Amino acid sequence: MTNGVASPWFIDNTHMLLRMGLALLLGGLIGFEREQSNHAAGLRTNTLVCLGSCLLMMLSMYGFGDFANETNVRLDPARLAAQVITGIGFLGAGTILFTGKSITGLTTAASLWVVSAIGLAVGAGFYLAAVTATGSVYFILWAMNKIEKRFLKGKREQMIRIYADDRSTLLQAINAIIQEQDIVVRKMTVSDQTDIHEGRVMVQMYVTLPKQLSIMLLVNEINDVGGVRGVSAE
Template sequence: MSAAGVWQISHMDLILRMVLAVVLGGLIGLEREWNNHAAGFRTHILVCLGSATIMLLSEYGFSDFVNEANVRIDPSRLAAQVVSGIGFLGAGAILRNGNVIKGLTTAASVWLVAAIGLSVGAGFITGALVCTFLVLVSLYTLNKLEKHILRHRRTHVVEITINEHPGFLSSLNARFGEQGIQVINLKMIQESDAALSSDGNTSPLPVMHLVFSLRCPKQEKLMAAYEQISALDTVVSMEAANFVFHKQAA
């Protein structure tokens, strides 16, 4: 191959590489879209196609200047800018809510799609195909395996509104303890409610809103604890996944 041929690409090869970038990026984006993540189908396609186009531009877009004495062409220069610049787009997919951080996997998939696009643009097709296959395995298969292995470490959240009285917290903890449920975290918010006193006058009744983070390996034990707690006279309302209880007004 002549020196000039290294810097040339046919229109058919150019189109095939760009279409392949769309297909590979779309496959990964489809998995993200299916699971309702921030960056989905179209975003991954655009990132992969954009990276491939920039790589093609870096390799072949300046071929007319190859023979210029004062020009040195470096095909990796624009690719390096993509690798560093894609971080800003990935950071937009990361969300933080208290101590919970979401979107890291999606941000990583966006970064990987950019790498796949650069590989396709550079003609490193085998590497791009293998990378796409491994990414899909990691996002789909390993995700299910991770959920199966860590199913006992899943955290359940339940919100309970209760009329405050001495020993109310120990009573709730006892119900959870009887079912072997571990309390990971507890947040208490004191509220005020209007209730009738014994003489018929309206008086403030202290109400406590509790948010429990629980860990329980078995769903049936969790539901049994919910049933026991909702039967307590002091419990006003209770909400959790697959369980809602509101005491009817007398």
């Protein structure tokens, strides 16, 4: 404090601990939801990201205050904070997986990015914005997930592999099932197999099922076709 005016480069221990504690709480709330949903980045990961972002924000704003009055020294409070956004991209990229039919982990990567932003907001003292963002994120991850499962479940693409002995009989049976169940085929691959234990022909399909059709019922129906040795679905 100089001449009764608080220095913008100084933070007392009470406010420092308050911000770190709030970062722990907000990051933990989002991490708890992720942990409940069995995602790769759960309680500990989200809490660590939020706390680390908060600490770096405070370090960027207050950590170099002793040099503020030095000659030819210009401090930029946003410099370290900007690097957090870049660094969190590497962590988020590790949660994204390409399975061959779809990309998974995008929501987890996005949640880590938002959690880091919440930590930065807490570190900068934007408490209301941080709390509001946490509530919004929790609504998006929990409530919108319920909406997706209820109304968009039938639009998800499924991959089905079928092993059988005869090509022509199998394709005719599959065509009949597709037409009867109103299944949309996005892609189909038919290949010959050398492993007689699995069958001589493998059919791989990417399909979109109607809402009323369960993937288990479809697998059982295909498995009952004569000459089918095995069926797998993802």
